[in-house]
Amino acid sequence: IWMSKSHYCMLHYQKTPQKLTCILFLSICLCRRKGSSKWEPRSLLEKLRWVTLGYHYNWDTKKYSANHHTPFPSDLAFLSEQVAAACGFRGFQAQAGILNYYHFDSSLGIHVDESELDHSRPLLSFSFGQSSIFLLGGLKREEAPTAMFMHSGDIMVMSGFSRLLYHAVPRVLPNPEGTALPSCLDQALSSDLPVGSVIERSSDEDWQVCAKYLQSSRINMTIRQVLAEGQKFPEECGTNREVQAPSEDSHYPEDSRAKRHKPNTD
Ligand code: OGA
Ligand code: MN
Numbered sequence: 001i002w003m004s005k006s007h008y009c010m011l012h013y014q015k016t017p018q019k020l021t022c023i024l025f026l027s028i029c030l031c032r033r034k035g036s037s038k039w040e041p042r043s044l045l046e047k048l049r050w051v052t053l054g055y056h057y058n059w060d061t062k063k064y065s066a067n068h069h070t071p072f073p074s075d076l077a078f079l080s081e082q083v084a085a086a087c088g089f090r091g092f093q094a095q096a097g098i099l100n101y102y103h104f105d106s107s108l109g110i111h112v113d114e115s116e117l118d119h120s121r122p123l124l125s126f127s128f129g130q131s132s133i134f135l136l137g138g139l140k141r142e143e144a145p146t147a148m149f150m151h152s153g154d155i156m157v158m159s160g161f162s163r164l165l166y167h168a169v170p171r172v173l174p175n176p177e178g179t180a181l182p183s184c185l186d187q188a189l190s191s192d193l194p195v196g197s198v199i200e201r202s203s204d205e206d207w208q209v210c211a212k213y214l215q216s217s218r219i220n221m222t223i224r225q226v227l228a229e230g231q232k233f234p235e236e237c238g239t240n241r242e243v244q245a246p247s248e249d250s251h252y253p254e255d256s257r258a259k260r261h262k263p264n265t266d
Helices: 074-086 160-164 204-214
Strands: 028-032 039-043 050-054 096-103 106-111 123-129 131-136 146-150 155-158 167-173 217-224
Touching (some): 074 123, 074 155, 096 167, 131 217, 204 217
Antiparallel strands (some): 028 039, 106 167, 123 155
């Protein structure tokens, strides 16, 4: 897990071989808000903006590399492969993931996801919790975008022509059902799940933490295949270079107070 420079607090990450269990112990850190000299307690969960999986995206170099990799969670890889196959992309390999955590004051600046080396493979995007407005633009930054809602449970597949289009998330909005949690996240799971189901029951304790978080947050996971079948990363010049700390002005979700690339919606 990579954290941005502002995330200097400890994030504990537990992983079992079969499932991704990201447990955020609700430790309290003392943080200073921008422009304030007062130290205030804030939970790590409040500060979390993104997590990377598999080949960890380097926000500064905008590259993935062979030497910064951890095993991709098998349950999320399986789900992604099923979704890709259902859309006609057989043999999709989930190799990298960016998980974005949004609050009502967060946004994601305009960008194209082009760091993956094989653009013929789709990019899968899964959204949970609160809703958002998604702007899908053109091949050029200045092109007028199409606005659409992304609600909890929506899956977006960016493939073919749309794979390299500019896009942004300018707003997070309360889910349209007017309830704290969208109903699909509020239903009890049937106790007899079919064999091989991609759905797994979590403990009530874990779910309570997730449900509370999603009442005022949106989580988006974008899953990527980085390399074509059999492809290797090109030899990097200066491979002994130190891994740089991620920068603050990248495209990851930020509070709207913070400096970011604003989408051009005029
Ligand atoms: C991304 C991305 C969109 C979203 O992570 O690259 O574009 O809906 N996310 O949060
Ligand atoms: Mn993107």
